[in-house]
Amino acid sequence: xxxxxxxxxxxxxxxxxxxxxxxxxxxxxxxxxxxxxxxxxxxxxxxxxxxxxxxxxxxxxxxxxxxxxxxxxxxxxxxxxxxxxxxxxxxxxxxxxxxxxxxxxxxxxxxxxxxxxxxxxxxxxxxxxxxxxxxxxxxxxxxxxxxxxxxxxxxxxxxxxxxxxxxxxxxxx
Numbered sequence: 006x007x008x009x010x011x012x013x014x015x016x017x018x019x020x021x022x023x024x025x026x027x028x029x030x031x032x033x034x035x036x037x038x039x040x041x042x043x044x045x046x047x048x049x050x051x052x053x054x055x056x057x058x059x060x061x062x063x064x065x066x067x068x069x070x071x072x073x074x075x076x077x078x079x080x081x082x083x084x085x086x087x088x089x090x091x092x093x094x095x096x097x098x099x100x101x102x103x104x105x106x107x108x109x110x111x112x113x114x115x116x117x118x119x120x121x122x123x124x125x126x127x128x129x130x131x132x133x134x135x136x137x138x139x140x141x142x143x144x145x146x147x148x149x150x151x152x153x154x155x156x157x158x159x160x161x162x163x164x165x166x167x168x169x170x171x172x173x174x175x176x177x178x
Contacts (some may be wrong), residue, residue: 010027030054038062055090078103088113113125132160139163
């Protein structure tokens, strides 16, 4: 029945997310977003969300005074893996334009066709691996190299079972 895990309108006295390490959500049909970015999550390592048909945002921008500050970017110090599967309504992973995640290794996406743009990810070390469908990757929108948001900045990994679509021609004579 929940539409979010934590709403920005609820006081933070009950929920301090500074010790949160993993977010695993599965089969939450009414969930629209997970956590507003105003929540601090310095120890978050893994996000895995699957089969949440109405999820539109994982980390939307908080509507109050922090929104302007977070528009330029948000930092997840220990985040290593983002795994998003079968989220048909997903529009954004993060409301901030840039995610700084020095430990981020992989973003895995399957059946998230509503997602048109990955956030620009600032990380040190090797290129970030994006494991996704080849057709989806080809339809992504990019801001350009001047914004550090270009396909060449990512390393892609596509399913070994990917089959290129066959041409629609008749083989009968």
